[in-house]
Amino acid sequence: MINSDDLYFFRTIASHTTLAAAARTLNVTPPSVTQRLRALENKLGVTLLLRPSRKVSLTDEGSLLLSQAEKILSELTALQSAIDDRRQVVRGKLRVLAPLGFGHDHVAPLIGLYSAKHENLEIELTLSDDPSWSDLHKWDVVIFIGELRDSSMHCIKLASNRRFVCASPDYLRRKGIPENPESLLSHDCIALRENSEDVTLWRFTGVNGEYPLRVHPRLASNEGRVVKEWALAGRGIIMRSEWDVMPHINNGSLVRLLPDYALPNADIVALTASSISERTPRTQQFIELLRETLATRPWDAR
DSSP states (O other), rough: OHHHHHHHHHHHHHHHHHHHHHHHHHHHHHHHHHHHHHHHHHHHOOOBBBBSSSSSSSOOOOOHHHHHHHHHHHHHHHHHHHHHHHTTSSEEEEEEOOOOHHHHIOOOOHHHHHHHOOTEEEEEEEEOOOOOOOGGSSEEEEEEEEEOOSSSEEEEEEEEOEEEEEEHHHHHHHHHHOEEEEEEEEEEEEEEEEOOOOEEEEEEEETTTTEEOOOOOOOOOSSSHHHHHHHHSSSSSEEEEEHHHHHHHTTTEEEEEEESSBBBOOOOOESSSSOOOOOHHHHHHHHHHHHHHHHTTTOOOO
């Protein structure tokens, strides 16, 4: 059976006055063109060119093949164009996994905007502070904050994110301001249990080196909002991401402590199972929306 390559080949021959001219277009030798033409005629069982002739002259069967080839190749081009267009259309189902607090505050609103822009798109958002790493491939986009474990997934940084220790002015008036990491041992610390991290090990870095500290929290929870509300109520000192506490630091309801000591960053990233060349338009365009929006660091606004 003939194929599209055969049709392209014959159309090229028919569009030239001589086989030699067709050979130059095809970047092959004239004998190669003659040999392939004979093979095509043998495949079809008919003669396509009149012989002998110095110029290309089609037989009735050759004219029929050319007319049908033009139609078929035009339809193939239209089909490829339609497929290419469809690849750029955002449609189907997008599955997103995000941390509970960050997902509620920053991801959910973006998903609402993204959904309104693409009426043929269905979106499922799952919020969890303790995702199962073995199941991450089930989502198209996983938004993660914290210590990134070894993963075969592709990682796209969305925004930098520092960690701070902070407390309310009321707590600091009652308990005093810690001057160094070790002084935290005499304070009421609050721990957030998330991502299966060692949440009681607060790893400070100062000008003279590292200062790992094992705190003994009086309060602990797996929900970031609860932890922050305790701190705002003057219950103790928390270690939290700047995306969560910076608005409160800006308005004075929380005070950043130990500014001369740094904690490990917890950059905000998007994880996907596919590389950029393999991602669907719905996934890639959503990642671009995340990166463009979060790069402005909306939590810094005063």
